[in-house]
Amino acid sequence: MPAIIESITTQLVDLPTIRPHRLSMTTMACQTLVIVRLRTSDGIEGIGEGTTIGGLSYSAESPESIKCNIDAWMAPLLIGQPADNINALMARLDRHVRGNAIARSALETALLDSQGKRLGVSVAELLGGAVHKHLAVLWTLASGDTQKDIDEAFQRLDERRHQQFKLKLGANALRDDLRHVESICAALDGRAGVQVDINQAWDEATAVQGIAALEAAGVALIEQPISARNVCGLTRLANRFRVPMLADEAVQDTGDGLTLLSAGFSGAFALKIAKAGGPRGALALARTAQAGGIGLYGGTMLEGTIGTAASLHAWSALPSLEWGTEMFGPLLLKDDIVTEGLRYHEFGVDLPRGPGLGIALDEDRLRFYSRP
Template sequence: MSTTIHSIDAILVDIPTIRPHKLSMTTMGVQTMVIVRIKDSNGLEGLGEATTIGGLSYGPESPESIKLTIDSYLAPLLLNQPSNNINTLKVRLNANIRANHLAKSAIETALLDLNGKQQGLSVSQLLGGAIHQHLPVLWVLASGDTAKDIDEAQSMIAAKRHCVFKLKIGSRPVMEDVKHVAAIKAALGDSVSIRVDVNQAWDEFTATKGMQALQSAGIDWVEQPTPTKDFASLVRLSQKFTIPILADESINDATDGFQLAAAGFSGSYALKIAKSAGPIGALKLASVAQASGIGLYGGTMLEGTIGTVASLHAWSTLEKLHVGTEMFGPLLMKDDIVVNPLNYSNFGVEIPTTPGLGVEIDEDKLAFYRRK
């Protein structure tokens, strides 16, 4: 007999970052996660996570609004429902709740974890099976200080933890940013890949100037140079330069992916389970990209271990991630709330193979970091 959903808890958790993380729209010193715990009528528990960047500075959902949405709107629709048919539960939520993709992603992740534990299968097995057991992971250099970023990158290379780096730019005048990036590229050499993320900070005129200079400096690609729904500028820029563009904030789901590809965009899409309301939606977007000749990238919202491993299970089922992944979120935080953190080594990360997500909450750490 199928079990039912017995309880749903959403918990705010605040963990300091190892250093200030500077983006074009904000600087982070603490990451706030919404941890979701769903228990079935047999006492099994599934874990999920919803995490955004810098409160409301990045998008329309904040940690506080995510918790409120889950507590007041999503949970009442799910309690006492059969726990093993995720598609039916997704239809139920979408019929009653518009958008709120991050909150829905946390719920879907917890249900996948729960279903995996119920069946003795990993989440990647539930999603069709892992093709990869180890995925490459880049590191983001975001101190804003050129010398510090060079030192940080060199230490990562020496430790065999990362050999691909992304720089957050866009908060300074464009040529100051280019000078900063070019100096790091020159110091690290041609064997190291350097990419930049503008986080929508440029208009098309500025992006044209910046991308020309970045292309000349040997930078490998530019992420989201222009505003979210300015598809036309992304298409024109992708056709004007040989330096590739990675679309991130512009692409939430398969519909966005189809529309941008149909408009003539050439480049890559950043897959994020949070933007697509869960791993299942992110993989639907991946299918649209694959059919359109668009490259794939495993993106992050700077989630902790729970959200990161959920993404990794999804990415592991994809044959090719053309520009790798950035699943470094747990490494940006000073501590973790799981018993066994992910294994980062050999310039990448291992995919857990135990049932569900393959992680377990450290109750003492959760109690210490949960918002009082």
Template sequence: MTIDRMQVRLTRWPLKMTRKHGVGDVADTLPGVVISLHTREGLIGWGEAAPWSVFSGTAEAAVAALDVYLRPLVIGRTAADRQRIMAEADRALVGHPEAKMALDMALHDLAGQQAGLPVAELLGGVVRDSIPLSVSIANPDFDADLDFARARLAEGVRLFKVKTGFSTHAEDMSRLERLAAILPADASLRIDYNQGLAAVDAIRTLRDVEAFRPAFIEQPVARDRRDAMVEITRAIDTPILADESVFSPEEAVDCARARYADAISIKLMKAGSFAKGKAIAAIASAAGMPCYGGTMYEAGIALTAGIHFAASTPAMTLGAEYYTSAFVLGTEILETPVRLADGASWLPTGPGLGIAVDEAALTSATVEARG
């Protein structure tokens, strides 16, 4: 089935709550990108990019990458060529992993629909039908976040990740103490600094937060301070999770060799393709490093792709953040949202990504469309 059209949409997602992180804040809205690949036979494959300017790239740059550089690689081709297309994408364009991931997502969605198989089956087969749901506590209105946590506890969620490093250490300790007080014994507390600590006193600070016995501490210092990550990993009893320090398989090899973390957060938006995400997971697994499913501020298309990835990847044992379209974004673009139940996100069973896009809702969120 030949692809004869690609549409690229710049979107604007309203947020239901303010979010603060060590690396930057989000108040009202975030841009995103949605693409669709159309075949002559009428099938549509969907993909999504979720850049964040303080983390990696911008949505506007992702739109240009897809519209100008990646579009010529797919028109007149079929989804069966997806591996060759993605190799050509890396030769045609340096960086822009979010744009490339959106393209790979849409190609896999088409291929799965054509084969009558879920994307997870195309990625190697299902090893789990659901992924334990990890939710982030990042609202500067901490009373509202405590209410959010209580609501999620009532729904069966047991993994809670507190965003730290955007305020004072004393405030971080207070927030951790207040959250820990409401968590049951079977809940897991995690801590994420989003690069928010200065390397000079990071170890002293982290020894304080270890009193809460977190399951892991994520990316305490800046991405390029891998020397400090090595020292922190050696000094701290709590496992250290690398996020911003590991985008690619090559960086995963460096992480495993230098042991600048004990575990890795795999975000498809960092990896740039399912294959590269799988490679990162394989490297981590060989090094005895479990993996966590991180996300950006993703709508339902990308979240569903993440679920297919985690459901087919044995190393993804630390849970995942596949929830933002339900609790954080103010727009739902799937006719049937990502299923969240019993403290987990669940794998769709239909062919391809197994989704139906609400095109009216998507149109309402669209700022610009090309193609």
């Protein structure tokens, strides 16, 4: 008799950030996690996380919509079903639910955690096995102040925590953004790599001007300079410059991957479990990219430890991640809701050991940070 899914509950958890995190479309002082707890008839609890950035400023899902749509529409499709066939359960969701990739990802993570615990294996093992146990992790400098960012970078380098840095552009005038990047590149020259993320803030003409200057300053990678919908524009920029373009908002899942490949895009894809509807969808996109000769980057939606661990299990299953990862979400948060956090050291993070995600909730802190 397979175990049956008996209940699925969701909680909104608000965790303060260690400093304001400034992106082109929002400044975050707090991150909201949607925590999913999925209980089955054999007494196992699987946990998952659905997280976005800045309310509705990153995608069409907000923390509140993730919670509401799981509670009202998605959980009822899963409750009463056998818990051990994740392909069948996700196919059932696919039949009845459009969109809502972040909510799906939270549920798929909880199902994988549950099944891993049931079989006594890690999520990475469920996904075929870990090729890597330690993954490189960059840090985003986004305090909004150039000197603070430089000080923060040197601190991270001295701690041997990060040696690649991402800068967030697009909130300021182009001239000011370029001055900011040039100062940081000059300060870090030879000690660390720098890449930038514009989060769609530029039009193509601004991008041509900006990228020429960024390339000259030694920036290694340019993430989503223009609108996610402008696939032809991103392809033109990738063909025009030597510095590679990283598609983020433009590539959610395999469908987008195929569109970019068909348009002739060359560059790299940012994988995120939240964009692809879960770890399995993100790995499917990775395979599409690999088939098209596109490099991979392990992306974050600035998730807490549960979402970050789920991503790490997925990324660990990939033979190569040419551009490393940005799985630093938990380090941006002042506190955590798990008993033991991830281990960051030697410019990267260790894959947590299973069963399941290898992560346990701290009930007291979860209660403290949960919305009433």
